[in-house]
Amino acid sequence: MPEIRRNGVLIYFKQIYIIEGLLHVNSSKKIIKFEVPLNGEIFNIKLDCNREARVLYKVNCSSKLFNLLKANVHRKDFEPLVEQEISEYNSIMTRAFKKLLYLIKYSLNEIDLDDKTLNLKEFYWSLNGETWKQIARRMCIKEGLSYSPLVLESSRAKIIQGYLNDGFDPFIALRHLHRAKKEDEPRFRWIEATIAAELAIKEFLVRKIPNVEPLVYELPSPPLTKLYGSVLESYTGIRSPMLKQLQKGIEIRNKLVHRPEEIKIDDKEAIEYVNDIERAIYHLLKILYPDDPIIGDIVNPQYKIETSIKQLD
Numbered sequence: 227m228p229e230i231r232r233n234g235v236l237i238y239f240k241q242i243y244i245i246e247g248l249l250h251v252n253s254s255k256k257i258i259k260f261e262v263p264l265n266g267e268i269f270n271i272k273l274d275c276n277r278e279a280r281v282l283y284k285v286n287c288s289s290k291l292f293n294l295l296k297a298n299v300h301r302k303d304f305e306p307l308v309e310q311e312i313s314e315y316n317s318i319m320t321r322a323f324k325k326l327l328y329l330i331k332y333s334l335n336e337i338d339l340d341d342k343t344l345n346l347k348e349f350y351w352s353l354n355g356e357t358w359k360q361i362a363r364r365m366c367i368k369e370g371l372s373y374s375p376l377v378l379e380s381s382r383a384k385i386i387q388g389y390l391n392d393g394f395d396p397f398i399a400l401r402h403l404h405r406a407k408k409e410d411e412p413r414f415r416w417i418e419a420t421i422a423a424e425l426a427i428k429e430f431l432v433r434k435i436p437n438v439e440p441l442v443y444e445l446p447s448p449p450l451t452k453l454y455g456s457v458l459e460s461y462t463g464i465r466s467p468m469l470k471q472l473q474k475g476i477e478i479r480n481k482l483v484h485r486p487e488e489i490k491i492d493d494k495e496a497i498e499y500v501n502d503i504e505r506a507i508y509h510l511l512k513i514l515y516p517d518d519p520i521i522g523d524i525v526n527p528q529y530k531i532e533t534s535i536k537q538l539d
Contacts (some may be wrong), residue, residue, distance in 0.1 A: 232293070234292060240280060240281065241346060243278070244345040251273065260272075267283075269323075291308050320346070373508065384518060398425055399423070400422070403503065416475070420503070424447075427458070429516060449476070450472055471506075
């Protein structure tokens with residue numbers, strides 16, 4: 227995060243969030259206050275018994291941003307550097323709120339508290355911290371390429387009914403893949419995606435050659451690149467088209483797990499890696515079920531989603 231203190235005008239920002247999931251709050255105390263330290267600064271956060279959170283931040287903003295806010299200019303008309311500035315303020319406030327939620331969730335054993343889905347309701351600015359003016363929210367798009375979801379229609383409903391009749395279950399690996407897609411921290415997104423890749427090739431081998439199940443689940447596994455490379459080739463005649471990406475992904479995952487301080491992953495890298503793993507998994511599914519129309523529609527869709535994460539700030 228770049229240094230965001232600027233010589234200019236001292237103003238206040240306020241975010242209002244709705245906390246998702248269950249949070250046990252003592253209703254006798256209407257407001258609970260926290261001071262969250264982050265990047266050498268303090269963020270004041272208030273939680274109430276209705277699961278609403280208010281994040282307050284006092285900062286010296288640039289005079290250019292102040293003049294635009296004062297003139298009530300819409301964010302879509304901000305020049306890039308000014309938009310970057312206000313996005314930085316919004317981002318660091320969000321990080322402070324996430325830091326607090328993370329501590330509450332795991333310190334108080336709040337299993338049903340969702341610290342990933344942040345529902346930003348409103349964003350304000352103020353000159354004195356008392357009179358607030360709303361700031362327009364902006365659609366933030368993080369680039370990536372992901373297979374699109376399919377519409378549940380009558381023909382697909384019949385196929386799913388066939389799955390039920392035949393006792394078909396999706397790969398467990400797909401649960402980890404979806405977790406990786408929903409995870410907002412690049413580090414954990416990367417780790418979940420790698421778990422998905424590890425499970426997928428094992429599930430593939432067990433379904434493809436059922437008598438290898440004891441070997442797959444009871445003996446130490448070969449390196450993931452070997453499983454997706456020579457092992458896959460020995461049973462199917464082809465290697466994974468994502469072998470190179472898997473090699474890099476495993477190296478980074480090992481550093482993230484064993485030496486996390488040595489490596490930093492940004493959003494774009496993590497999104498690209500998750501999408502690479504998705505393609506590797508669906509390549510396996512297409513080999514297993516070459517005539518399955520749903521898998522075929524996912525792998526060869528009429529349209530693809532050109533962005534994998536969309537959020538408002």
